[in-house]
Amino acid sequence: MYSKHRLEALSDAIFAIVMTLLILDIKVPTGVPHGQLAHALAEPFRDWIALVITFVIAARFWVLQHQLFDLIENVKPRTLATTFIFLGLITMLPFTTALWGHNLTEPLAFCIYFGHQFIIGAAMLFEIESGLRDHNLHVVEAMYKLRGRLYIMLTAMGVASITTWLLPLQYTGLLVAVISAISRRVLKFFEKRRERKHAHA
Secondary structure, X not given: OEOHHHHHHHHXXXXXHHHHHHHHHOOOOOOOOOOOHHHHHHOOHHHHHHHHHHHHHHHHHHHHHHHHHHHEOOEOHHHHHHHHHHHHHHHOHHHHXXXXXXXXXXXXXXXXXXXXXXXXXXXXXXXXXXXXXXOOEOOOHHHHHHHXXXXXXXXXXXXXHHHOOOOOHHHHHHHHHHHHHHHHHHHHHHHHHHHHHHHHO
């Protein structure tokens, strides 16, 4: 039997290191002429955008993984494998963040960044679906909510990765926002439907 607490501790350490490393790609301006500091600070604004978005998404993945660990009954070899794949993908975040930050308007960089986020979510979702099949998860309302949130994130990331080749970036962001809002509505509908079924049971 593998220790869930040691796996959680390892995950926390990796998340802490990766989320700290995100800032290292943004350098402090040096040798700036007098009066030009504001311009020098504003120059890497694209890198700041990529950093903030990545930090928020990484924090979200950390919360979701914490919720998943609460639902897992036993750490099986498959759980170890999916967790290490998930964490390995997390360690790549500084690279894909820097790539996107330096090339914010490039479709390929945009696709690689959000495709990477999609694969991270897919690794976690695989563990959920596998745990449901072999009865290794506590099937409670929190599990359905976690699963639904992951599907919404995967939908948003997948749409972002694909539509960047078809639409200008500003329309891609708008489309992702609309699809995410619709997905949340659908999730709420199924949650209420499930609550009504439990109430009548």
